[in-house]
Amino acid sequence: MTQGRSIRLFLVDGTPNGLLTAEIMNWTGHVLTGPRSKLSELVQRSECGRTGIYFLVGPDPENSLRPLVYIGESDDVGTRLKQHNRPEEKGGKDFWEKVCLVTSKDQNLTKAHVKYLESLLIQSAGQVGRCKLVNGTAHEYINLPESDRADMAFFMEQIRTVLPVLGFDFLRDRPMPSSEPVAQEAPAEASPRFSLELPRHGIRATGQEIDGEFYVFKGSQARGSWVGTERGYQSLYNQLCEDGMLVEGSNGTRVFNEDQSFSSPSAAAAVVSGRSANGRISWKAESSGMTYGEWQDRQVSEAAMCAESMSNGMDGDRR
Structure with a gap:
């Protein structure tokens, strides 16, 4: 039986369309998200000065079914977001409308950790197929001790849990439907064919x-x-x-x-x-x-x- 989870959401400015933070019980991660229109307020927060992973999300004008997503990492996420906010001709990115960044409350995430996470997340998003990645091909990063790789695998699973709650579905697994008829011993609540x-x-x-x-x-x-x-x-x-x-x-x-x-x-x-x-x-x-x-x-x-x-x-x- 699947275990329930507790996720704490906080509306920073008291409005549903403003900045929002999210935390999962017993997880050291901290999520901050908001619209691009609130970027000036977002980059002033302490989380933006930490090492972390970030997602830039916007609509794909050529495909209404899937968003455009850029996955990045930085030692100073706030500085990196300012760079992405520039016009395209000056090295920025125009497509994104929302940003989501993931840092650690205990600040134990290192540059090596987030580079490894970035590699895993890009690979996962590509396999799930719910978005079009702006990144392109993921660069495999394995220069991390075995124990740290295990910690980052757990960290990534928490990211995959909390992001859909915030409206970001691009990392959510696609169930693998079976084209075979539903077994007779299937539980009563299971959907029939x-x-x-x-x-x-x-x-x-x-x-x-x-x-x-x-x-x-x-x-x-x-x-x-x-x-x-x-x-x-x-x-x-x-x-x-x-x-x-x-x-x-x-x-x-x-x-x-x-x-x-x-x-x-x-x-x-x-x-x-x-x-x-x-x-x-x-x-x-x-x-x-x-x-x-x-x-x-x-x-x-x-x-x-x-x-x-x-x-x-x-x-x-x-x-």
Whole structure:
């Protein structure tokens, strides 16, 4: 069973869009993040004078699905951020809109530590594939004692835990969906395998909900072109085609070239259907025939009944 974690967030200036700090219980790391518009305030903080790792994040004008990310390290993060704030022609970077820096509360991070961390983080971000790295190829840095490498592996895992809480998903692991049917002994709360069919167009897609995302499996079919109104998920459909996630198939259809995650079953259903679609009724469980909405409602009802039963049991014990 996965253990819960305590993360302490602090709004430095009392506003949700200002500077924010984050710490995890029993971790020496300290995270500071904020918009570029608050850079003048951010660089005045003591954290910026320490050795650390930083992330510059901004939108990719050529791909709305993934952000642009630059991962760097420095002995003096504040000075480095000032350099990045210059115009492109003067050696700066124009793309970023948010910055996030990670330092150590006990100030035990050394230059060697952060160079090693930078190498690991660039490699990890590239493997996860949730962003486009501005860095390019990661330089492998292994000039670190074995014990320190173990410490930095733990430090990195904490970074991967806290960043998604702050809205930075580019290091969050992608679950590896199985294209095989869900095993019979799977726990009741596990998502079944769903399918969506458009018989008139010879289209069939399969998928599953995993860790809050809806995955459409590799090999699933989709409409050969967007036929709905020019809004909604049309840009998502076009982007997947441009990225090579949806490739040309037979009989005028398209095929998913690999497992693809979506933020909701409706987004997945729209891309498969080539038009707006209600994923709660379009996706049906292969094992029971229930729609996604019916399956989800049953999960909620069963959870509520279980909670009520436990509550009644506790009341009985008190009596």
